[in-house]
Amino acid sequence: DAGVTQSPTHLIKTRGQHVTLRCSPISGHKSVSWYQQVLGQGPQFIFQYYEKEERGRGNFPDRFSARQFPNYSSELNVNALLLGDSALYLCASSLGSGSPGAQSYEQYFGPGTRLTVT
Amino acid sequence: AQTVTQSQPEMSVQEAETVTLSCTYDTSESDYYLFWYKQPPSRQMILVIRQEAYKQQNATENRFSVNFQKAAKSFSLKISDSQLGDAAMYFCAYRTPNNNDMRFGAGTRLTVKP
Incomplete structure (x- = not known):
């Protein structure tokens, strides 16, 4: 089975621009989380979505937004990019609520999108 | 607030030897999960091992085992018979059933010497 996929792999943007990052979870996983990893x-933690609803939000400005689609894929949007937004953006999928034990909370990560803001 | 601390920015081990990576966390919760993730230079984060706080028995996955000390809020990772492929960043992570975010430590860079 395919793991978590993310696109694009690399992205270079200019300050003030907008960016959309995409993530497809593991088949059967209903929860997607987004993380920012600075070098x-x-x-x-940025966001978590489960069954298309936002279930958690980290300490990030409103320039960051996300959504989850009926097929459980997800987009992360960042507006008015700043130099400090340069980072590796990771998507992780998990089974989500309702599954027993730690398995529902195990997160499986995609390869990430490397965003560079110049 | 829950925080995760990894006090060893870098560690080094000889191939075939054993190394222990440290992790402590701060929480007032009684029910939570702890994880160790490995991030090789290829950057894909890989789950190494998990531990449920309610389980007293330490988790083991092949050459990887943990020493979970709930009272001390300590969760160390032991890698036995280290291999060159174990070289990576290792992150300790914490999560509760009620919170939807996973808290990560700053990571420990492990080097394996041949």
Whole structure:
């Protein structure tokens, strides 16, 4: 089975522009989470979606938004890009609520999208 | 707030030897999950091992095992018979059933020497 996929792999944008990142979860997974990983740091939580509803939001400005589609794929949008938005953006999928034990919370990560803002 | 601390920015181990990576966390919750993730230079984050807080038995996955000390809020990862392919960044992570975010430590870079 295919793992979590993300597109594009790399992206270069200019300050002030807008960007859309895409993620397809593992088949059967209903939850998608987004993380920002700045070079040399651990991932920071941005959003979680489950069954197309936002279930969690990290400490990020309103320039960051996301949505989940009926097929459980997801988009992360960032408006008015700043230099500090340069990072690896990771998508992770999980079974989501309703499954027993830790398995529902195990997150499987995609390869990430490397965003560079110049 | 829940925080995860990895106090070893870098660690080095000789091939075939054993190494232990440290992780501590701060929480007031009694029910939570702990994870170790590996991120090779290829950057794809891979789940190594997980531990449910309600389980007293330490989790083991082949050469990887944890030492979970709930009272001390400590969750260390032991890698036995280290292999060159184990070289990577290792992240400790924490999550509760009620919160939808996973908290990660800053990571430990593991180098394996041949």
